[in-house]
Amino acid sequence: MSTRPKKARDCAGALTAEFAIVLMLFLAVVCAVIELSRILYMFNTLQVVTERAAAAAAGADYSNAAAMSTVRRRAIFRSSAGTLAIGAPVTDDYVRIDYLSLSSAGGTATEIPAALLPSCPANNRITCMQDPYAASCIRLVRARICDPAVTGECQKVVYQPLFSFMAIPLNLPKAAAVAPAETLGAPPGQAPCP
Structure with a gap:
């Protein structure tokens, strides 16, 4: 049996309960602020990712799968395949x-549908010199953030919260950037490909 008076024990119990309630509210606010900060980070970073991807793809060989994979990885600030830093999914x-x-x-x-793309960047240069408005003349490069599970139309990506107990029904924006096509990876003087 405790030697403290009953009133002191009751106050200690009430203080503990009040502290637990205040702590829970404080942690909920901290988690909400972190999640909101991450949402803002994702909105801004995805736009930067598309700008980096469009600019890099304007000078990369579109017919080379390894080069295009490198463009995508570098756009999300990685040197190997993986997830954007604190940007899952x-x-x-x-x-x-x-x-x-x-x-x-x-x-x-x-x-331009994939079937109509010129077979190599040198052929694109020739096509564009003959007719800059030809349906297969690559003039612009566009990069977007799309759900890879949907192959047709570009679908928005569903936001994945950092804290699993927070259900946030939010789609990430359709970040997109367009850059003028540059060399597309073709060195000067490259011969046309078959």
Whole structure:
């Protein structure tokens, strides 16, 4: 039996209960602030990722799978395959790179289907010199963040909270960036490919 008076024991118990409630509220606020900060980080970083990917893809050989894989990895600040730092679920597979042509009427950009892409960057240069508005002339490079599970249309990526007990129904933005096509990896004087 305790030698402290009953009133002191009751106060100690109430203090412990109040401290537990305040601690839970404090931790909930801290977790919410961390999660909100991560959401802002993701929104900003995904735009930077697409800008990096578009700029790098403008000078990389689109017909070389290894070169394109390197572009995607470097866009998410990695040297090997993996996840964006504190950016799960975004990996290099989420970076989608498209090649666009321009129409002569109004200069609208149109995605070039993979089957119509020139067989190599040197052939693209020749195609564009013959007709800069040809349907297979790569004039622009677009990078987007898309769900890799959906192969057709670019679907938004569902946000994955850092803390699993926080259910946040949020889609990440459709970050996209467009860059003018540069060399596309073709060195000067490269001969056309078959």
